[in-house]
Amino acid sequence: MPVGWRIPWNGAGVSLLLWMFSLNFVCANCEKSTSALTVIESSEPSDDDGEAHVDSEEDPEDMKVFQPTDQWQTVRPGYAVPAGSHVRLNLQTGLREVKLGEEAPLRYWRDGQRQGMVNTESPSFTAQELKKALKQFKEGAEPSKKDKEKEEEELRAKFRPMEELKRDMEQLDLLVETDFQIMSRLISKFNSSSSTQEEKVSALLDLEYLVHQVDNGQDLVSMGGLRLVIDALNSTDLRLQESAAFVLGSAVSSNPHVQVEAVEGGALQQLLTLLATERPMGVKKKLLFAIGSLLRHFPFAQSHFLKMGGVQVLGDIFRASGGGPLRVRVITLLYDMIVEKELISQAGLDPIPDASHQERLRQYAQISLLPLLAEQGWCSLVPEMLASPEHDWREKALRALLAMMPNCRPQYQQNQALTHSLSTLQEQYQELALSEQGLGEEEGYFGEILSLLNAVLLKVR
Ligand SMILES: *[C@@H]1O[C@H](CO)[C@@H](O)[C@H](O)[C@H]1NC(C)=O
Numbered sequence: 001m002p003v004g005w006r007i008p009w010n011g012a013g014v015s016l017l018l019w020m021f022s023l024n025f026v027c028a029n030c031e032k033s034t035s036a037l038t039v040i041e042s043s044e045p046s047d048d049d050g051e052a053h054v055d056s057e058e059d060p061e062d063m064k065v066f067q068p069t070d071q072w073q074t075v076r077p078g079y080a081v082p083a084g085s086h087v088r089l090n091l092q093t094g095l096r097e098v099k100l101g102e103e104a105p106l107r108y109w110r111d112g113q114r115q116g117m118v119n120t121e122s123p124s125f126t127a128q129e130l131k132k133a134l135k136q137f138k139e140g141a142e143p144s145k146k147d148k149e150k151e152e153e154e155l156r157a158k159f160r161p162m163e164e165l166k167r168d169m170e171q172l173d174l175l176v177e178t179d180f181q182i183m184s185r186l187i188s189k190f191n192s193s194s195s196t197q198e199e200k201v202s203a204l205l206d207l208e209y210l211v212h213q214v215d216n217g218q219d220l221v222s223m224g225g226l227r228l229v230i231d232a233l234n235s236t237d238l239r240l241q242e243s244a245a246f247v248l249g250s251a252v253s254s255n256p257h258v259q260v261e262a263v264e265g266g267a268l269q270q271l272l273t274l275l276a277t278e279r280p281m282g283v284k285k286k287l288l289f290a291i292g293s294l295l296r297h298f299p300f301a302q303s304h305f306l307k308m309g310g311v312q313v314l315g316d317i318f319r320a321s322g323g324g325p326l327r328v329r330v331i332t333l334l335y336d337m338i339v340e341k342e343l344i345s346q347a348g349l350d351p352i353p354d355a356s357h358q359e360r361l362r363q364y365a366q367i368s369l370l371p372l373l374a375e376q377g378w379c380s381l382v383p384e385m386l387a388s389p390e391h392d393w394r395e396k397a398l399r400a401l402l403a404m405m406p407n408c409r410p411q412y413q414q415n416q417a418l419t420h421s422l423s424t425l426q427e428q429y430q431e432l433a434l435s436e437q438g439l440g441e442e443e444g445y446f447g448e449i450l451s452l453l454n455a456v457l458l459k460v461r
């Protein structure tokens with residue numbers, strides 16, 4: 001078990017016997033433990049060297065731990081004093097003096113990574129003493145336990161008792177506004193004639209954050225906030241228009257109750273009117289967002305939208321936006337409507353459809369978007385989007401092309417520019433899909449676009 005021993009020096013009758021133990025068995029979790037069992041043969045050090053040396057062959061840097069005796073001795077600068085020693089300052093010399101603390105035949109000491117055991121009474125450890133030393137060592141060298149206790153103490157000092165915390169939380173609760181209170185405050189702020197435009201916009205943006213929640217959206221209606229927001233669409237201030245459209249779109253998203261209220265409140269008409277006139281891009285994006293949210297899963301609004309000339313308005317935006325980002329939003333909006341109806345029809349194949357489903361089917365049956373799209377030139381508008389450099393836009397265009405196939409196929413087939421760009425893209429995506437597979441992606445994004453291309457080409461060639 002001893003990995004080495006040595007008598008480091010022998011001066012003035014003081015000899016030191018050093019036992020070094022590999023302490024891994026004592027302290028399995030200590031990282032890099034440097035430990036030693038030390039026996040001091042005589043507690044009378046020589047005058048020229050007041051220290052009892054603890055030696056180790058491994059790391060001379062670790063040697064600098066002062067081993068006190070039962071006499072006061074001066075500690076040289078740079079030496080560490082083991083825990084439990086008595087230390088005093090010699091006011092004349094300004095140096096620290098140290099002696100052993102409470103007498104114990106076996107002293108455990110610890111200094112950073114180093115730890116050791118000193119036998120202060122006898123020149124060597126008997127087998128019995130060695131056992132005892134090791135036992136104390138284990139206890140003394142149990143850093144996890146001691147450190148844990150220390151940590152817990154520190155934590156206790158840092159954190160307040162639970163009772164105190166609870167009390168604080170209760171007081172906080174009294175101070176914290178409910179969403180309802182906040183919305184009420186924001187709506188008043190927005191509705192106040194003394195608020196600046198800046199404050200109104202800021203109130204709307206805060207509202208937008210809150211109305212995503214279904215309950216808050218419905219509260220917006222009951223508080224009269226939805227009415228104010230719809231009216232704000234007609235504001236002469238563009239930022240107010242934009243923010244109002246943003247709030248409206250978020251409030252109606254996945255919230256059928258608010259969708260109905262908004263449509264009954266004339267929001268759809270208002271949004272379309274604004275879209276049909278010249279607006280900055282930012283405003284139009286939010287208007288399209290609000291319209292899309294209003295129409296989603298709401299066939300009643302969709303058929304109104306068609307009757308009000310919504311497709312015409314979207315076509316104008318598409319044509320006017322050149323290669324701009326509004327195009328992809330317009331196409332996405334139309335595509336979503338087409339697919340939504342298809343999915344409902346497929347679900348209608350269910351053997352025992354319930355009554356509400358029958359009603360929905362009836363409502364969707366009244367929406368005839370595809371013929372209208374073909375009639376208004378979308379069979380040649382959508383292919384224009386394939387010229388976009390964005391993969392994402394091309395993908396959306398391809399999906400829309402496929403969705404419109406039933407009504408557009410003859411036109412696609414006669415469109416030479418379309419078949420040409422489809423073939424070019426096919427080559428391009430074959431390569432991209434291959435490199436994608438080379439990277440280990442079997443069902444990658446480019447592969448998906450390639451499948452779409454193949455599917456379209458199959459029908460138009
Ligand atoms: C907005 O203000 C007007 C008059 O200042 C008031 O009549 C109306 O009730 C207010 N609306 C809301 C929702 O607070």
Ligand SMILES: *[C@@H]1O[C@H](CO)[C@@H](O)[C@H](O)[C@H]1NC(C)=O
Nearest residue numbers: 230231233234235236266270
């Ligand atoms: C919007 O404002 C215009 C005038 O700027 C007005 O003619 C129109 O009636 C208003 N529409 C609504 C719904 O308030």
